[in-house]
Amino acid sequence: MNFFALKRRTVIWFAAISVAVNGFFPVVWIFLTSLKTETELIRSPITWLPEAATLANYETAFTAQPILRFMWNSLVVATASTALCVLVSALAAYALTRLRMPHRNLIMSVLLAVAMFPLISLMVPLFKVMRELGLLNTYFALILPYAVLSMPVCTLVMASFFQDIPPDLEAAAMVDGCSRVGALFRVVVPLSAPGVFTAAILAFVNAWDEFLLALTMMNRVNMRTLSVGITLYQGEFAFPWPLISAALIIAIVPICILIAAFQERVVGGLTAGGVKG
C-alpha cells in the first residue's frame, strides 16, 4: 500500500515538473540571459547561471529603442479594439441567443468562417484600403481589423453565457419598464459578467500578440506595437542576445500578470470557443 502511494506521488511530481519545465523553461532561460554580459555570453562552454548578474541590459533596453512607446501603442490598440469588439459582439450574441431569429445557425457559421480567414489574404487588400484612406500609421489601421478578428470567438463565448440566463429575469425587467436593449445592458450583461470578461481577455491577448498586420500597417518606428518593436533590437547581422532578452522580459511581464490573474477565465474562454462551438 505504501509503495503504491509512493509511486503515485512520484508520477504526480513527474507530471507537474514536466508541464512546468515545458512551459516555463524558455522564459526562465531568457531571464537568465538578460542578466548576463556580452562577454560572459560568448564563453565556451556556455554558463547556465549568470556569474556576475547585471541589470545593465534593462537600462539599455529602455534607451536603445522607445520600448515604452511600443508598449503604449500596444495598449491603446489592444484596449480600443477590445472595447469595440466586446460591444459589437455582445449585441450580436444577444440577437443570436435571446431573440427568435431566422437563419441563426447560418449566421453563426458565417461568423466562424471569418475567424478562419487567412490573415495574409486579408493583409494585401487591407493595406491598399488603409493606404487609400490615409490610415496607415494610425491606430485605426489596427483597431478596426483586430476588433473584427476577435469578433467570432467573443460572440461565441458571450453567446454561451447569455444562453444560461433565465428569460424570466429579462421579462421581469421589461415589465418594470425596461426596453429590450435596456434589459440587455441592465440584466443580461451584468449577469454574464464572467463571460463578457473572458471575451475581453481573449480579444486583448489576440490584439497584443498580433504581428503580421502590425508589421504591415505601421512602418513608422514610434507607431510600432510591442510585438514588432521587439524585433528592432537586432542589428542586421548581430544579435545582442542579452539586450533582446531584457526587452523580451519587459514585454512579457504585462501578459504574464494578465494571464496569472485571470487564468481560470482564460482557460474557460478558450475551450468555450472550441469544444462547445
Place this chain on the structure above:
Amino acid sequence: MTDSAISSKKDLSERALGALLLLPAALLLLGIVVYPIATLFWSSLHGVDNANVAAGEQWIGLGNYLRAFEDDRFWASSWHTVLYIIVTVPASLVVGLGLALLANLPFRWQWPVRLGLLLPWALPLVFAGLIFRWFFEYQTGVVNDVIVRLGFEPLQWLSSPNLAIAAICITIIWKSSSFMALMLLAGLQTIPKSLYEAAEVDGASRWQQFTEITLPMLRPAIFVALIFRTITAIQTFDIPYAMTGGGPGDATETLAMYIHKTTLDFLDFGYGSALAALMFVLSMAATSGYLKYTRRSAGRGEE
C-alpha cells in the same frame, strides 16, 4: 386567432430588433473583410506590363495565376508550408495530448500547472521564434550546449536548410502544443469518472481504459483542435520570420512570407493578390470541412 396575430407581430419586431443588433457586426465584417477580399480577387487580375510600364496596372486576366503555376519559388514556399502542416499538426496533437493527460492528474496546486500551459499560448508567436532562435544559435545556444555535453558534435541548426526546417518545426510544436493541451484538457474533464470506476471493476488495465474510454470520448475535442491547428498552420508566418527570415536562401520560406515579400518588398500587388487569393481558396476548403463537421455535431445535439 388574436393570440397568434399578437405573437407573429412580436416575432416581427424581434426580427427587426435582431437585425438591428447584428448590424454593427455586419458593417464591420463588410468593411474589413468582405470588401477587401472582393478587391483582392479584382486586383489579382491586374498587373504591370513590363513592355509598357508607363501604362501602370492593366487588366491581364488570369496572367498572374498562370505565372504562379510556373513560379518555382511559389511551389517551393507552398511545399514548405505543407511540410510544416504535416509535421507540426500531428506532432503538436501528440505532445498536447501528453501534456493534457499530465495536467489532468489530481494536483494539490492547480495554478502552476495551468500557468505552464497558458504561458506558451499567451506568448506572441514572434517572441517564441526569437527565443528559440537564441536556443538554436551555433556557438552560444543552449541546444548545442546540451548536444556537446552529451558527447556529440554541435549542429548548424539555422544555416543548414534541413536543420533550419527542423528547428522551426520544433518551435511551432512547442508553441502550439499548449493550445492543443488546453482544448483537450477541457475535453478530458467532461469524461465522467464513473466510466473509469466501472472499467476498474471489470478489471480493465490503464492502457485499455485509455484506448477504450479516453480516446473515444475525446474524439470531438481532438477533431476541433486539429482543424483549428491546421487552419493556423496554413498561415505560418511569424515563427520562420523571426527565426530565419526565410533563409538560408529561401529554404524555410512559407507561402505567407512569399506573399508578404511580393506585395510589400517587391510592391507587385497584382501577383501578390493572386497568391493571396490562392491561399484564401485553400484555407476556405479546410474551413468548410470544419463547418460541415460542427453543423453535423450541432444537429446531433438538437435531436
